[in-house]
C-alpha cells in the first residue's frame with residue numbers, strides 16, 4: 367500500500383489551494399529523479415514532468431526508465447509528457463567526445479541538449495518556467511548545469527528554475543522513495559559510453 371506522500375517531513379506545507387501557481391516544465395531522466403522532486407516543486411509550481419532523454423542507450427533501458435517515471439507520474443498525479451527518442455541526434459551533438467568519462471567534456475553537451483529541448487517545449491506550451499532534476503545526481507554538478515540552464519533561458523525566453531537537488535537530503539530522499547515504490551533503478555548514467563565505463 368502507498369504511503370500518504372504529504373506526510374514527508376522534508377516537504378513544506380503547500381500554500382493555499384486558492385493561490386494560482388506558475389506552470390513549470392520539469393525535465394526528468396529516470397524514476398529515482400521523479401520520486402521526490404516533482405512533488406517538492408508542486409508546492410510552489412504547477413508541475414508537468416517532461417521525459418526527454420535521447421542519450422539513454424539502449425532503447426530497452428530508455429523504456430525501463432520511462433516506465434519508472436510514468437509510475438511516479440501516476441502515483442503523484444502529476445502529468446507527464448514525453449519527447450521523441452532519437453539517439454542519432456544525440457550522437458551528433460557529442461561527436462568527438464566518445465573517450466570522455468562521466469563528468470568530463472561530453473556531459474555539458476548532453477545536459478545542454480536536454481535542457482534546450484525542455485525550454486523550447488516550455489515556451490511552445492506556455493510554461494513560465496523550466497527546470498531539470500539532473501542536479502540530484504552525485505556526479506551532476508549544479509555549478510555546471512545551472513549556468514547552462516540560465517544561458518538557455520535567456521536565449522529561449524522562459525525562466526529557468528536553478529537548484530541543487532542533491533542538497534538538503536534530496537538525493538537520499540529520492541533514493542528512499544525509489545525503494546519504497548520499487549522503482550527501476552539504473553546502475554549507469556545513461557549513454558553507451560557510460561555503460562561501457564560501468565562494464566569495465
Ligand code: SF4
Nearest residue numbers: 473476555556557560
Ligand atoms: S555520462 Fe551521462 S551526462 Fe554524461 S554524456 Fe553520458 S548520459 Fe550524458
